Amino acid sequence: MALRLEIKVVPSSGKLCFAIDKQQRLKCYLKAQAEEGKANYELIKFIAKTCNVTQREVDIVSGLISRNKVLLISTDLTYEKFLKLIGFDKQIKLF
Numbered sequence: 001m002a003l004r005l006e007i008k009v010v011p012s013s014g015k016l017c018f019a020i021d022k023q024q025r026l027k028c029y030l031k032a033q034a035e036e037g038k039a040n041y042e043l044i045k046f047i048a049k050t051c052n053v054t055q056r057e058v059d060i061v062s063g064l065i066s067r068n069k070v071l072l073i074s075t076d077l078t079y080e081k082f083l084k085l086i087g088f089d090k091q092i093k094l095f
Contacts, residue, residue, distance in 0.1 A: 003051070003073040003082060010067070011039035016046060018086045040064065043071075050085060051075050 008027045011034035019027045032042040040060060048055045053075050063069035077085070 001074075001076050003075050003077050003079065005047075005071045005073065005079070005082070007043075007069050007071060008067055009034075009039060009043060009069055016042070018088070020088055034067075043069070047071060047073060051077055051082065 005026065008021065008025055010027060010029045011032060013029040014031060015029050016031050017029050019029065021027050028043060028046065030039050030042045030046070032038040044055050044058045044060065048058045051058075051073055053073060057074035059072045061070050061072050
């Protein structure tokens with residue numbers, strides 16, 4: 001099973017965290033700059049740690065050079081369980 005996440009990435013933000021924007025989309029703030037794949041690597045590492053999977057189980061399938069990314073994570077987690085892990089289970093409306 002795989003979890004598909006659509007994430008807007010904000011590189012060079014000085015913080016490492018998740019947020020939900022006004023359009024109810026998932027955002028990920030990264031410390032790394034968007035050069036030479038540093039931000040993508042930090043995103044994969046952060047998602048893997050959050051979902052308790054290896055980095056090999058996280059794949060960016062769309063948006064390698066864009067701020068809007070689609071990730072596939074090899075896990076049994078549902079989107080709702082992922083939101084609960086990051087602390088947004090009751091604060092947002094699910095799609």
